[in-house]
Amino acid sequence: MHVLIVGGGGFIGRHIAGRLVAEGVRVTTAGRVPARLERLIPGASALTCDLSRDTVEAWRGRLAGVDAVINCAGLFGDARGYPLVHAFGPAALFDACRLAGVNRVVQVSALGAHPEAASAYHRSKGAADDHLAALDPTGSNMGWVVLRPSLVIGRGGRSSALFAALAALPVTPHLGRAGGLVQPIHIDDLIEVVVRLLHAPLPLAERLDIVGPEPMTTDALTACFRQWLGLPSAWRVTVPPMVLAAIARFGAGPVTREGMGMLAAGNTAPFAPLVAATGYLPAPLDRALARRPASEADLQAARFVSVAPILRLMLALVWLAGGIVPLVLTPEATSAAWLTRVGLIGIPATTALWAGSLADIAIGLALLTAMRGAALAGIGLMAVYTLILAGMAPELWADPFGALVKNAAVLGLSLAVHTLETRRG
Incomplete structure (x- = not known):
């Protein structure tokens, strides 16, 4: 075939x-x-x-x-x-x-x-x-x-990433009215259905609802993932609808407005027609997940999903502050004194100040809009700043406020954000 x-x-x-x-x-x-x-x-x-x-x-x-x-x-x-x-x-x-x-x-x-x-x-x-x-x-x-x-569960799936991330939080979020009944099926069971239909005798003309055997609430689904990840039970906290809407609207989490709308509408169907048509009985979700036990990498990935947007936001704020503060808050005399230390005075100094500040702001805005390559561009610009300052004012390495040493932390944060941006080509 x-x-x-x-x-x-x-x-x-x-x-x-x-x-x-x-x-x-x-x-x-x-x-x-x-x-x-x-x-x-x-x-x-x-x-x-x-x-x-x-x-x-x-x-x-x-x-x-x-x-x-x-x-x-x-x-x-x-x-x-x-x-x-x-x-x-x-x-x-x-x-x-x-x-x-x-x-x-x-x-x-x-x-x-x-x-x-x-x-x-x-x-x-x-x-x-x-x-x-x-x-x-x-x-x-x-x-x-x-x-x-219905929801298809398995490693690499959007629904799995969402509910694993919710399950890995320190407290268990209750979605309230935003979460209707769902009837998840594991990817392995969906594949078995497809394989059987590929070999089914003709004629074949069928519409099949592909669902698991058990309708469940989104709370139960989250609890199922928490058990799979090997985490103990946690306090349940109701998430206000306004917070959910904001998360979905601004992409600050692993869910979208459209996805939340689908969850709220519910996603269930009769189970018997699927079994009758294929002769196959999909497993309940807890048993299906148990067929492929979670690893430490699964737990780390689930925890990282909710942290990832925060990393990008924090890095963006660092760059925006680096551009806005010198232009708006720093006294002109202070900026002039710093630029003089690196050999810039007059018009070249003003040009360098504005060029550097605008470049910082551009990178910050690019990070906020999730522009690909923004973190990498920030790494390059930070390297230029670090080399200039290390050459012109090496005493900054010993500055008690860590004027240059803190760049190492920003570098690590930038590398983490860049890793999130990277996709298989």
């Missing part, structure tokens, strides 16, 4: 591809950067695609010899991209599959997807689902299945 996975670089796509490659299935992944896909998924080939642009004709040439197509592509938090990547792009792909004689198509959608849904995310997913279901299979023998998962 030759399986093409669109969106193979995402959380679900990577896990499906890894399982199929391990079973000896020929796998091709498709995405915007095929070289990255080949690094992520050893043993799978890759090709270039762009769901936001590719036409039916563009897809037909890529589908020669393909037996099954799994569409795992998706965006989150980019409403402007939803119509193209979730609806029009997949529709072109599905049309091409029918024309190319692909035997079966698996569309990974989302629980609650419907063209009339409240969220733009679910509306766009629902449009693609309906398009696939409406294709006339006469003469093509193409089977199809739409999978609508």
Whole structure:
């Protein structure tokens, strides 16, 4: 069997591809950067695609010899991209599959997807689902299945990162009305469902809600992750709605406004139809997590999620203060005396003061807006400042206030923030 996975670089796509490659299935992944896909998924080939642009004709040439197509592509938090990547792009792909004689198509959608849904995310997913279901299979023998998962839990998943981070806090946050019932399923169980459907006899025309056996509150889900991380129970604190809204609005945590809206709406469905259709019984979440015990690295990663935005904010404040204080608060005579020590007086001194201050402010603003490379630029500028001062005023190394020594701490903070900015290319 030759399986093409669109969106193979995402959380679900990577896990499906890894399982199929391990079973000896020929796998091709498709995405915007095929070289990255080949690094992520050893043993799978890759090709270039762009769901936001590719036409039916563009897809037909890529589908020669393909037996099954799994569409795992998706965006989150980019409403402007939803119509193209979730609806029009997949529709072109599905049309091409029918024309190319692909035997079966698996569309990974989302629980609650419907063209009339409240969220733009679910509306766009629902449009693609309906398009696939409406294709006339006469003469093509193409089977199809739409999978609508609830929260998918597993290492590398967005939902897992969120609830592991909440579980790792010193106190357990209670989301109140912001958290409805959810019905999580582990990624391993989702993959098993996909594999069974790839081998299911045709004809195949099915919409399946992919859920775990137990609806649970977000508090219970957080407690489940806390148990998995090996942490004792903690005090529970209700998070005011205004605080949650601020965190989601300003990106000061691992959650977005759209994600909070979905949690508040709830995410459950009957469990029996999935078992009846596949003959497979997904495990309750606590047992599913226990299959892959948490390591010390999992605990550290969970704790770091909530700290990461604070690190960026603190570093940004350091740079903003370094630029604003000399221009606004420092007496002109004091600034002139410092610049004289490094050999600058008059217009060159004023120019250097303004240039340095504006550069500091620019780096601070770049950090606040999460501009890529901002921390690295700060490291370079700080190195320049340190070399100049060390050469012109070496006595600053012995300054009781640590005028130069403190740069080592800022360097460490900058390296940590830069590490957060770095992504696999």
